[in-house]
Amino acid sequence: MFYSWRSLVLMAVDAILLHLSLFFALLIRFDGQIPGNYINTYWQIAPFSTIIMMVLFFAFGLYRRAWEYASIGELMAVIRGVTLGSILTVLLAYLYSGSTFPLPRSVYLLDFILRIVFIGGSRITWRLIRDNHLGGKKKSADKKVMICGAGDAGVLVAKELKSHYNGSVEIVGFVDDDHCKKNMIIQEISVLGGREDIPHFVKKHQVDEVIIAMPSVDIQVKKEILGICKNAGVKVKILPGVYDLIDGKVKVSQIRDVEVEDLLGREPVQVNMDDITAYLKDQVVLITGGGGSIGSELCRQVAHYQPKTLLIFDSCENNVYEIDMELKKSFPHLKIVPMVKNVQDRKALINTFMKYRPQIVFHAAAHKHVPMMEYNPEDAIKNNVLGTYNVAQAADMFHAKKFVFISTDKAVNPTSIMGATKRLGEMVIQYLDTISETSYVAVRFGNVLGSKGSVIPLFKKQIANGGPVTVTHQEMVRYFMTIPEAVQLVIQAGSMAKGGEIFILDMGEPVRTMDLAYSLIELSGFRPGKDIEIKVTGTRPGEKLYEELLTAEEGVTATAHKRIFVAKRGEIMSELIEEKIIGRIMRGNLPENENETQHMIQEFLPSFRSHTIEAPITANEVS
Numbered sequence: 042m043f044y045s046w047r048s049l050v051l052m053a054v055d056a057i058l059l060h061l062s063l064f065f066a067l068l069i070r071f072d073g074q075i076p077g078n079y080i081n082t083y084w085q086i087a088p089f090s091t092i093i094m095m096v097l098f099f100a101f102g103l104y105r106r107a108w109e110y111a112s113i114g115e116l117m118a119v120i121r122g123v124t125l126g127s128i129l130t131v132l133l134a135y136l137y138s139g140s141t142f143p144l145p146r147s148v149y150l151l152d153f154i155l156r157i158v159f160i161g162g163s164r165i166t167w168r169l170i171r172d173n174h175l176g177g178k179k180k181s182a183d184k185k186v187m188i189c190g191a192g193d194a195g196v197l198v199a200k201e202l203k204s205h206y207n208g209s210v211e212i213v214g215f216v217d218d219d220h221c222k223k224n225m226i227i228q229e230i231s232v233l234g235g236r237e238d239i240p241h242f243v244k245k246h247q248v249d250e251v252i253i254a255m256p257s258v259d260i261q262v263k264k265e266i267l268g269i270c271k272n273a274g275v276k277v278k279i280l281p282g283v284y285d286l287i288d289g290k291v292k293v294s295q296i297r298d299v300e301v302e303d304l305l306g307r308e309p310v311q312v313n314m315d316d317i318t319a320y321l322k323d324q325v326v327l328i329t330g331g332g333g334s335i336g337s338e339l340c341r342q343v344a345h346y347q348p349k350t351l352l353i354f355d356s357c358e359n360n361v362y363e364i365d366m367e368l369k370k371s372f373p374h375l376k377i378v379p380m381v382k383n384v385q386d387r388k389a390l391i392n393t394f395m396k397y398r399p400q401i402v403f404h405a406a407a408h409k410h411v412p413m414m415e416y417n418p419e420d421a422i423k424n425n426v427l428g429t430y431n432v433a434q435a436a437d438m439f440h441a442k443k444f445v446f447i448s449t450d451k452a453v454n455p456t457s458i459m460g461a462t463k464r465l466g467e468m469v470i471q472y473l474d475t476i477s478e479t480s481y482v483a484v485r486f487g488n489v490l491g492s493k494g495s496v497i498p499l500f501k502k503q504i505a506n507g508g509p510v511t512v513t514h515q516e517m518v519r520y521f522m523t524i525p526e527a528v529q530l531v532i533q534a535g536s537m538a539k540g541g542e543i544f545i546l547d548m549g550e551p552v553r554t555m556d557l558a559y560s561l562i563e564l565s566g567f568r569p570g571k572d573i574e575i576k577v578t579g580t581r582p583g584e585k586l587y588e589e590l591l592t593a594e595e596g597v598t599a600t601a602h603k604r605i606f607v608a609k610r611g612e613i614m615s616e617l618i619e620e621k622i623i624g625r626i627m628r629g630n631l632p633e634n635e636n637e638t639q640h641m642i643q644e645f646l647p648s649f650r651s652h653t654i655e656a657p658i659t660a661n662e663v664s
């Protein structure tokens with residue numbers, strides 16, 4: 042093994058210090074006048090004692106540690122190494138000299154103390170040199186930062202800023218609402234006051250940036266702090282959520298601009314790891330639509346639970362390639378099978394199930410864009426109904442344990458082709474659950490922030506282009522979730538599934554898309570209506586002002602997880618499903634145009650009416 046020059050220098054310094062510790066122990070013991078016979082003994086003991094110590098230092102990883110960040114952990118490693126080394130030195134010296142101690146016993150004790158002082162002191166000195174910039178020219182601070190939150194996360198941020206920027210960032214102080222912390226000194230940084238004092242200290246110290254380091258506080262507190270900072274005219278950044286900091290480490294790259302997702306107003310998702318591990322570990326898991334927004338996140342999270350094989354099934358080659366490369370890097374020991382195939386291809390599905398025998402299936406493949414499906418209704422049937430039946434039937438044929446269908450709130454009292462076809466998909470899997478040993482369930486939730494074609498990426502692109510930001514209606518309301526939390530709850534729901542359920546995810550409070558537009562413009566550093574115009578364009582084909590999560594007849598019951606509910610099962614129209622959906626699929630007699638599609642849907646949803654297509658779709662109409 043080759044070591045850097047730093048390690049070699051450190052080893053040389055340690056060898057010198059270990060020799061000196063024993064020599065000084067003799068000087069102290071004999072008041073500066075060491076008898077000649079003990080000098081000879083010193084030269085006999087010191088070399089092999091030094092070798093023992095350095096071997097132990099290697100074993101305890103002292104030469105792999107970054108001593109410029111030395112703390113209690115590093116000092117304890119030194120103490121463990123010195124203690125064991127001193128014991129071995131005494132035992133070997135005792136045995137070598139014929140059951141007598143070649144040096145006075147007090148010398149060994151003094152040597153032990155001095156070694157800890159010398160070796161530990163050398164490491165701490167190196168950190169002091171670095172922290173106080175004695176080893177080089179100190180950079181002048183070109184940015185002044187104030188940290189909001191003087192708890193563990195705030196202290197971690199302060200340490201990281203100090204070590205990463207080498208003095209080019211000046212931390213003017215903490216602000217914290219805990220009055221007991223006011224005027225305290227933490228990491229040589231003063232706690233200046235509470236959040237109400239932010240404007241005063243921003244002006245007094247000419248602060249350039251406030252970092253919110255309060256990952257576990259209530260969302261309302263974050264909103265208030267953002268409002269205070271906005272009025273103070275200072276830039277704001279934020280630390281990730283508490284679950285992102287579970288390892289106790291913070292990197293500068295994690296300190297980021299505030300996003301709309303930070304203001305959704307829900308607690309972090311907590312899942313039952315034991316339940317999830319029990320049904321995913323060592324299983325063959327198939328994820329259709331595995332390259333999409335939801336599907337790729339399903340792949341990432343499922344991979345953490347150590348499945349035997351992960352099958353990524355998607356019709357988009359580029360999407361499959363990207364998630365396959367990502368997972369192979371993150372999970373090098375996981376068997377991953379990327380498949381560029383379409384759920385409408387029944388033969389390809391049968392061959393996949395026959396070859397790999399998936400035990401758990403997550404069906405995320407779907408056409409999801411509302412206006413787009415209004416213009417392509419027959420394709421919505423093919424993908425969202427035919428494709429769902431193909432995958433679900435294959436799961437039955439090859440005895441999969443669980444089949445989890447990703448549905449949408451747009452399936453409730455649908456006014457769009459997309460929503461209606463997803464509702465038919467729900468009916469299909471509920472019907473199959475009555476005749477199969479496989480447990481079929483659906484998970485229904487609303488919009489996910491950041492998914493391809495969703496409103497947030499569209500707003501960001503419009504802001505980057507200088508506006509206008511287009512909102513379809515001033516009163517349009519939507520439920521929103523982040524992709525990771527939606528997927529966490531989907532996986533948790535899968536662990537709870539017994540068969541036939543439609544799980545409803547708690548989406549929190551509905552959000553006006555107009556409010557989202559205002560927030561995103563402000564978070565981008567602009568003024569709504571002044572710097573960036575907001576334009577109301579009118580509702581698009583198939584859209585509703587208010588989305589629903591339940592039909593009138595369904596109702597809801599609670600589950601063991603406070604964020605997951607179960608819709609009460611309605612009547613299953615078995616004969617109609619067998620004849621009008623499965624029969625048509627088997628005969629290859631699917632709708633070929635809008636009128637035929639509407640007629641097929643109305644056989645199950647009599648009140649459904651499609652929308653007349655009069656204008657070509659535009660890029661801004663993707664929902």
